[in-house]
Amino acid sequence: MAYFARKIGFLLIVLIAVTFLAAALIRLLPGDPATVIAGASGATEEELDQVRTDLGLDDPLPVQYVGWLGDAVQLDLGRSYISKLEVRDTISERAPVSFQLMLYAQIITLLIAVPLGVFTAYKAGTRFDRTANGITFAFLSLPNFVLGFLLIYLFAVKWNLLPASDYQPLSDSIVGNLKGLVLPALSLGLGQVAVYSRLLRVDMIATLQEDYVTMAKAKGLPIRRVLWRHALRPSSLGLLTVVGVNVGSLIGGAVVVEQVFQIPGVGLGLIGAIQARDYIVLQGLVAFVAIVYVLVNFSVDVLYAVLDPRVRHARASAA
Amino acid sequence: MPVPPQPDLTADAAPVTERELPAGVVSDALAPDAGSDGPVLRRRLPLSFWISAVFLALVILAAITADWLPFVDNVEDYDPTALAAGPSGDHLFGTTSNGNDVLSIVVQGARTSLTVGLFAVALGFFFGGLLGLVAGYFRGWFDTVISAVIDILLAFPALVLALAIVSFKGPSLTVVTITLGILAIPAVARVARAATLQYASREFVLAARTLGASHKRVIFREVLPNVVIPMAAVSLVAVAVVMVAESGLAFLGAGVPADTPSWGSLMKLGQGQLDKGAAHICLFPAAALFLTVYSLNTIGDTLRQRFDVGRGIL
Numbered sequence: 180m181a182y183f184a185r186k187i188g189f190l191l192i193v194l195i196a197v198t199f200l201a202a203a204l205i206r207l208l209p210g211d212p213a214t215v216i217a218g219a220s221g222a223t224e225e226e227l228d229q230v231r232t233d234l235g236l237d238d239p240l241p242v243q244y245v246g247w248l249g250d251a252v253q254l255d256l257g258r259s260y261i262s263k264l265e266v267r268d269t270i271s272e273r274a275p276v277s278f279q280l281m282l283y284a285q286i287i288t289l290l291i292a293v294p295l296g297v298f299t300a301y302k303a304g305t306r307f308d309r310t311a312n313g314i315t316f317a318f319l320s321l322p323n324f325v326l327g328f329l330l331i332y333l334f335a336v337k338w339n340l341l342p343a344s345d346y347q348p349l350s351d352s353i354v355g356n357l358k359g360l361v362l363p364a365l366s367l368g369l370g371q372v373a374v375y376s377r378l379l380r381v382d383m384i385a386t387l388q389e390d391y392v393t394m395a396k397a398k399g400l401p402i403r404r405v406l407w408r409h410a411l412r413p414s415s416l417g418l419l420t421v422v423g424v425n426v427g428s429l430i431g432g433a434v435v436v437e438q439v440f441q442i443p444g445v446g447l448g449l450i451g452a453i454q455a456r457d458y459i460v461l462q463g464l465v466a467f468v469a470i471v472y473v474l475v476n477f478s479v480d481v482l483y484a485v486l487d488p489r490v491r492h493a494r495a496s497a498a
Numbered sequence: 499m500p501v502p503p504q505p506d507l508t509a510d511a512a513p514v515t516e517r518e519l520p521a522g523v524v525s526d527a528l529a530p531d532a533g534s535d536g537p538v539l540r541r542r543l544p545l546s547f548w549i550s551a552v553f554l555a556l557v558i559l560a561a562i563t564a565d566w567l568p569f570v571d572n573v574e575d576y577d578p579t580a581l582a583a584g585p586s587g588d589h590l591f592g593t594t595s596n597g598n599d600v601l602s603i604v605v606q607g608a609r610t611s612l613t614v615g616l617f618a619v620a621l622g623f624f625f626g627g628l629l630g631l632v633a634g635y636f637r638g639w640f641d642t643v644i645s646a647v648i649d650i651l652l653a654f655p656a657l658v659l660a661l662a663i664v665s666f667k668g669p670s671l672t673v674v675t676i677t678l679g680i681l682a683i684p685a686v687a688r689v690a691r692a693a694t695l696q697y698a699s700r701e702f703v704l705a706a707r708t709l710g711a712s713h714k715r716v717i718f719r720e721v722l723p724n725v726v727i728p729m730a731a732v733s734l735v736a737v738a739v740v741m742v743a744e745s746g747l748a749f750l751g752a753g754v755p756a757d758t759p760s761w762g763s764l765m766k767l768g769q770g771q772l773d774k775g776a777a778h779i780c781l782f783p784a785a786a787l788f789l790t791v792y793s794l795n796t797i798g799d800t801l802r803q804r805f806d807v808g809r810g811i812l
Contacts, residue, residue: 189646196650204662313546316799320792322742324749325784328769332781336773343773431657435746439769449658450750453665465658473653 182484190477197469198251202244204465205458230260247462256463261455266463269448274467276346277437277444281429283360284368285422292372296379296418297406303384315373323432327366327439334362344441363440367432371425378421382414416483423479427472547800550793557790561609571602582776592778594767600779604786606759610671611790614744614754615737617675622682623733629683630690631725635698635717644687651684660743665752674747674754678740689732693725728805734798738791745787761787 231237238246250257256266295315299308318326335343341362347355386392387410395405434446441447445464452460564570569590576597577589585592591600633644660677667673697703698721706716747753748762756763761783768780 189649192646193650193653197654200654204659316795317792320738320795321788322746322791324746324765325788328765328772328780328784331769332772332777336777427655431655434657434661435750438750449661453662453752461662465662468658469654472655476653 186481193473194470197473198466199244201462201466201469202247203240205462206240257459259457259460261457266460269460270467273443273445273448276442277433277446280360280363280433280442280444283364284429287364288368288371288375292375296376297383297411300380300383300387301406315376318369319373321370323366323370324435324439326369327436330362330366346442363436363442367429367436374421375418379414379418382417383410386410386414420479420483424476426475430468430472543800546796550796553789554793557608560605561612564605564609569601570605571599582771584778591782594779595771600782603759603764604783607761607764607783610754610758610760611741611744614675615741618679618682618740619733619736621679622686626683626686627690627729630687631694631717634691634694635721648684648688656681660747661750661752664747669753669755671754671758674744678743682736690725690729693728694721697721697724731798731802731805734794738794742791
């Protein structure tokens with residue numbers, strides 16, 4: 180219990196720190212937000228003052244932050260001065276899109292990585308193992324936007340199989356949605372195959388040395404059954420953690436991939452807000468991304484501790 | 499990404515994602531089966547290592563000598579008779595839609611990428627290494643504070659931060675380098691701290707202390723030489739991560755200024771031409787980035803594996 184209490188305490192500190200950082204970011208940047216907001220040069224000094232007062236720009240940073248936080252906990256993240264849209268609505272519109280992209284990326288990655296990890300473990304040290312390792316390592320070195328260009332060139336331009344940029348909501352067309360997101364998901368996910376499959380491979384190799392696996396084989400169970408039913412499950416705990424933690428790197432990657440494929444997710448929103456100097460939207464989106472990131476990492480940590488009691492006891496005794 | 503990710507400076511092995519992963523996860527996953535190929539120290543370096551090293555040497559050489567290479571034009575030069583032309587004898591990598599020679603931009607872009615990569619990593623390793631060393635050596639409250647700050651900073655998506663800082667500070671080589679360097683500090687500090695912890699309680703450290711050596715001397719003369727080796731392997735992967743981040747930022751339009759040749763901005767320029775029969779504009783810088791990153795990762799990974807195994811024998 181003390182373990183979870185400490186975790187939650189730390190979680191709150193981190194949440195406050197990252198949202199404060201998002202606020203500070205905008206404050207520390209050069210330029211006067213009021214000028215941008217009130218519309219460049221046309222605004223009079225009174226109008227500028229009005230904007231500053233509205234936004235609390237004259238207050239010290241901590242005061243601004245507390246004000247923002249007070250609104251934010253009531254899910255009020257302010258309103259864009261450019262599009263006049265609520266930041267909250269922008270997020271609820273864009274987040275599901277990014278979420279789908281990351282979900283598809285994870286699914287594709289796991290579909291490739293799990294069988295690969297299982298078989299490379301079974302065939303450890305063989306030519307198949309080395310080849311698979313070499314190929315996945317190459318994909319690991321392929322930045323996701325570079326992979327994106329390559330996929331666009333091959334699948335959209337050369338073979339004309341899939342669209343280069345055509346996002347359709349799931350509610351419009353399931354097939355259209357999948358078609359539009361396959362290439363982005365591949366760009367985002369393929370690099371991670373190496374991380375997942377190698378991790379699973381190492382854990383599987385250890386599991387395959389266990390007595391009960393030898394026992395299962397000695398009983399004459401088909402090797403397929405031994406691998407998938409007996410060995411995979413105890414080997415997959417490490418993989419689970421990394422899949423969770425990896426959501427973090429996917430968030431960063433998704434920003435770039437959304438730009439490559441012009442997918443209207445949070446990342447594209449962020450880039451748009453930066454280019455338009457849309458401070459309120461930017462602060463809201465950065466805070467949102469950071470919060471999601473922190474919460475995912477936290478959940479993985481806790482889940483891991485729940486699944487494997489050794490973790491919380493080890494940490495409790497180490498502290 | 500990432501930026502970098504990323505994403506992604508976590509030293510050990512898996513580029514790009516490394517920073518997001520808990521220490522050890524990736525390195526464990528990517529570690530070879532120890533000793534599978536016979537005695538470690540006598541094992542020869544694999545062919546892939548040498549190919550990567552030669553390629554990287556060529557890239558570095560081209561980047562340094564770009565101004566004197568006969569096939570590299572000035573940034574302003576353009577060929578009005580060849581707009582978005584494919585590879586030919588005159589223009590080995592073809593030309594952009596403005597008639598600029600793609601090969602020239604790729605070579606000069608290598609200079610930009612390497613400059614950012616090397617200086618940002620140097621910055622990150624100097625400060626991150628120092629913090630990690632001190633935290634890992636002294637432990638106690640300082641370590642607790644540093645570790646907590648590291649955790650908080652790593653909890654922030656680095657690419658998003660870099661994007662925001664660079665686009666507001668205005669695009670310049672210095673801003674990009676310093677931003678990426680600063681973002682590398684927490685990840686490097688974490689690795690340096692972990693490496694220091696392994697040595698800080700060893701006999702030779704204790705012996706030095708008992709003989710009356712100052713903390714400063716012990717840190718720099720006893721601990722540092724041991725920590726430097728694994729960190730060097732890590733730094734190669736870090737250079738790759740930073741180069742990817744630099745290109746990513748330039749692609750997003752928040753990297754080095756428009757008049758500085760860069761792989762990322764060339765890819766951005768070329769993306770619009772992918773379906774107009776001029777895919778070479780985008781694909782050549784993409785290939786350059788991939789091969790460079792692949793080489794750095796391969797060399798870093800080989801050295802790291804060798805080192806990890808070596809550490810086992812000590």
